[in-house]
Amino acid sequence: MDPLTILIADDNPKDFEFLEQLVQGLEVPCQIERAHNGKIALEKAQRLDTPLVISDIQMPELNGIEFARALWEQKPMARIIFWSQYKDEMYVRALTSIVPPETVYGYVLKSNTRERIASAVQTVLIDEQCWIDPEVRKVQGRAGHRQTALSDIEYEALVDISLGLTDNLIAQRRYLSRRGVQSRLNTLYTKLGLDQEQFHSEKFGDAFNLRNRAVSVALRRGLINAFELEHEEEELQGWLKKFRSSKRV
Structure with missing residues (x-):
């Protein structure tokens, strides 16, 4: 079985190292590509048939949402798991409006345990199922309510x-x-x-x-x-x- 290519988009070297070790522990063999900003991440992801991406939200050049929007416009079946220390409603709101129908994606907070982050990555990138952090689901509820959601x-x-x-x-x-x-x-x-x-x-x-x-x-x-x-x-x-x-x- 050929190894899967997983692109890690993160400008923090320590976070990249953490994710690299985590990906190496997945159930299937993987090779890793790295991008230290959203623009480079987009260029590399566009060259992959079915991009599998772990992306930070706050990045130089293009943030994670802008990167995902541009990638999904060209490759709607790309699977992206956003990992972030932020559950800001502005990101959740923006993300909700750009996810293509039937696209598998995830959102996991960096505050989770290593085991939970690994489970989220496995679920989205390998098992092809969505995984949304419970804390983010709460924000989704507010962002999706017609009386409180901003147009x-x-x-x-x-x-x-x-x-x-x-x-x-x-x-x-x-x-x-x-x-x-x-x-x-x-x-x-x-x-x-x-x-x-x-x-x-x-x-x-x-x-x-x-x-x-x-x-x-x-x-x-x-x-x-x-x-x-x-x-x-x-x-x-x-x-x-x-x-x-x-x-x-």
Whole structure:
């Protein structure tokens, strides 16, 4: 029996070493490919007939979700197990929207025991069955509930206020009217469970700044994090550069 090729995508040398030893202990012979960022992982996975991948979520160049989206567009039967220290709702939400029908995948947290991580890898890559960490399933429930799950538009609004954009700048960036921006934000506040009347009294006025409160709640839910906001900031700076150039013409 020819050995299976398993691609490990992780930029942390210690994590790679751990996974390499774990894969060598699987029930079938395996050879290992390594990628230290998402872009290289995609290039290597594209050359495999049926890619079998263990991928970190937070990686340079392309994060694990972006890598998976690009790979599944070309090879929908690729089997990927995401292993991460994060169960952030932003990742679970994004992943739910990109998994192709009938695709086998997994999500296991790094906090698990070695035996449990090995079982998850075996289940997904060898036995061809999905394996989702119980802690991640809880987040999936919230991310999939219509009263609490954010739409793409609402998530976009959350990113904009997390970056500190005013209503005017959001309107320019998203091709909206100010009223359209405020409508999106009000819907976002509702999804985050922010009762605007609760934060207002006749004597004291507004008790909270709703934008700041929304960011606080989103951070606790894992809808945003510093790692991904760095990427969003880069995109914003690129847009601002084009926006300023257009105003000078």
